[in-house]
Amino acid sequence: MSYELIAILMFSTMMLMLLTGQRVFGAIGFVAVVAALLLWGDRGGYDIGFSAAMKLMKWYPLLTLPMFIFMGYVLAESKIADDLYKMFHVWMGGLNGGLAIGTIGLMVLISAMNGLSVAGMAIGATIALPELLKRGYDKKMVTGVIQAGSSLGILVPPSVVLVLYAMIARQPVGQLWLAGILPGLMMAGMFILYIVIRCRINPELGPALSKEERDVPMAEKLRLLRAGLLPLAIFAAMMVPFVNGWTSLVESSAIGALTAFAAALLKGRMTRKVFEVSVRSTLGITCMFMWIILAALAFGAVFDGLGAVRAIETLFTERLGLNPWVILILMQLSFILMGTFLDDTAMLVIVAPLYVPLVGELGFDLIWYGVLYTITTQIAYMTPPFGYNLFLMRAMAPPEISLRDIYGSILPFVMVMTLALAIIMTFPQIALWLPDYIYNK
Template identity: 65%
Template sequence: MSHELITLTMFSSLLVLMTTGQRVYGVVGFIGATAAYFLWGGNDIEMPFNATFTVLNWFALLTLPLFVFMGFMLSESGLADKLYRMFHVWMGPLPGGLGIGTIGLMVLISAMNGLSVAGMAIGASVALPQMMQRGYDKVMVTGVIQAGSSLGILIPPSIVLVLYAMIARQPVLQLWIAGILPGLLMAALFTVYIYIRCRMNPKLGPPLSEDERRAEEPEKWRLLREGILPVLIFAIMMGCFMSGVTSLVETSALGAGLATIAAAFKGRLNGQVMESCLRQTLSVSCMFMWIILAALCFGAVYDGLGAIKAIEKLFLSQLGFDRWTILIIMMLSFIVLGMFLDDTAMLVIVAPLYIPLVKALGFSPIWFGILYTITCQLAYIIPPFGYNLFLMRAMAPPEITIVDIYKSIVPFAILMIITLAIIMWIPDIALWLPDLYSNRAR
């Protein structure tokens, strides 16, 4: 059997089994083990499982539950609510100010949690009712929350970039730093769009009235003091990490500890909050760990076949595609897969094939990691099957229909495509900070 046929069989079987509703890690691991058995016989069926022992050497995996716990602690203890209230008071007087404040909130939530689902949950539960109550257009509100949540896997400490780093064997810090400017660029484009659109049509996002501004004036500085606490946690954590005072694992432990201390300091820490945080952390961490194990199992078989070299030869020699055409094909495949799978599942499926190909094409794996995260989030919000579209529908009130959700995301999807094109055109947006840090560290 040729490498191309084996590749087609494994990946098509993977996609078919995904439609059965089984767990991603179960499907991926099953395909890997089954392929090993039929290709090399019963004596080699343990080969993909033996590859999973490499996880024991990934000390950086300890960061996963600690960062997730930090995000849940800040969310469950109510500290994130204070952040939104701070943005609400300070940005409310602007046209679309609450929408702009929501984007700001999402940036900070991303910097605390690293998961897009967390941003979506906080936006739908905290920001959506406030904006709807103040007369914001429901289509605008829905689009803002979905767009803001897309920043969750781009701005450090992104959990998805940690997983990408482990599977692609790239430095986590380099990927985190690379995500900063693209994340801020995307947030800036969202903010400018909201401001201009609401200024042209104030009914979409009316500013706070004079009475509301006067009533909330005394709160401004008090809320600034309270809202700055989560920002301070992130600043201390990243400052210690980038200065070399703490390692990656120590940084995650520092963040989790500071979040817990902050919750206790504000009187928000109790048994119920701690139990909720621990349960959610365990659930998310176990899911990611099983996905990593399955990815190694699948990748060990695929790599053992030598199929990666065969695919490189197919694209570069036989088909004669130039490297930018191949890159665009990769991006389009992410969009198609993202309509049905989450980002970690996509990474598991394409990593054994795409990452070696990216290196062979002469592209930076760091830069490609940023393109991957943006494209994944773009896939999440493209109708009709975007993952975030249905998540938003589950969290939204009844008056927001699925048609409203589809309409809301169109301008923000265009802005994400523009961001992707800019970063592809100017790679230094993603690579300048990592290169600068690397030069200083030498």
């Protein structure tokens, strides 16, 4: 049997197992280990799984994962995120679409706290959505804003998904995080610009707050400003030493976790329940990601041994004569297709052993490609008919918002994100300038 046929058989078996409802790491790890045993026998097969486990245990930057997840849960469970929205409510409510703009700002800061798009979606749906609907905002506008804003969670540091990509692609986590900052802020700015234009054309989509609601004493406004900017101060305390080279990435993650814990403690919100929920959630998510990384490393080792990447590159570039950019675009389209029924980590683990080495062989920068991957998967999340975020939004939205409303809400934001993706593909320095500047300084 040829190596190409073995690779196709491995992928088809894995997809079949996923369709039966098996856990991602279980399906991928099982296929990797069974393939290794069949190809190289007892000694070689066992060595691949053991080697992947040892590689995972020795990867020092992995310590950042529980630190950042704990920081995010502490800030969310202690309701510090609520202060953010109160700040935006008071300071921006006087503009048409001001609360929607504030929601995008909330999502950016939530992303900087947690690094998971699901967390941004949950906080936006529970805090922002009821307030926006109560004040007469259009249903389609607000559901689109929350879904689009939550997409920033896996792009703005500390992105947990980029940690996973870094491990699989063998790239520095710090450079990937820095590469995500400018594209993330650019996308947030494009969302805000879209809201401003739409609400100026049709003010009924996002009415301004009444004069009575805006009549808040300046002392109260300043108090809310201080409370709302606390998460930003925590993020700065964590990232400034790292960017200046005073601390390593792991040390900065520990600073972030300790600063968030201290802030919740000083505000009197670090109860036993908040601490227990934060620790349990951190342990659960960290273990899930470690199992996924372990399975991905084992699967990738089998592909390396088969030489499948080189065979597929030869197929695309020599036999089919495709341009490297055409191949890259086809990869992005496949992510959008897979995103209709898989989440971002599953997509990465399934195709990373094939795509990441192929991208390097084609001459593209793997840091830049990590940013493209995150944006493309978030577009896939929100693409009808089966986008992951669409059904997550339906589960969290009140009964008056139908699935049809949610489908209709997301199309303009998908177009904005597609434009952002095209800009970053055309101008890679948007993603690469900051890590190049910091690491070459």
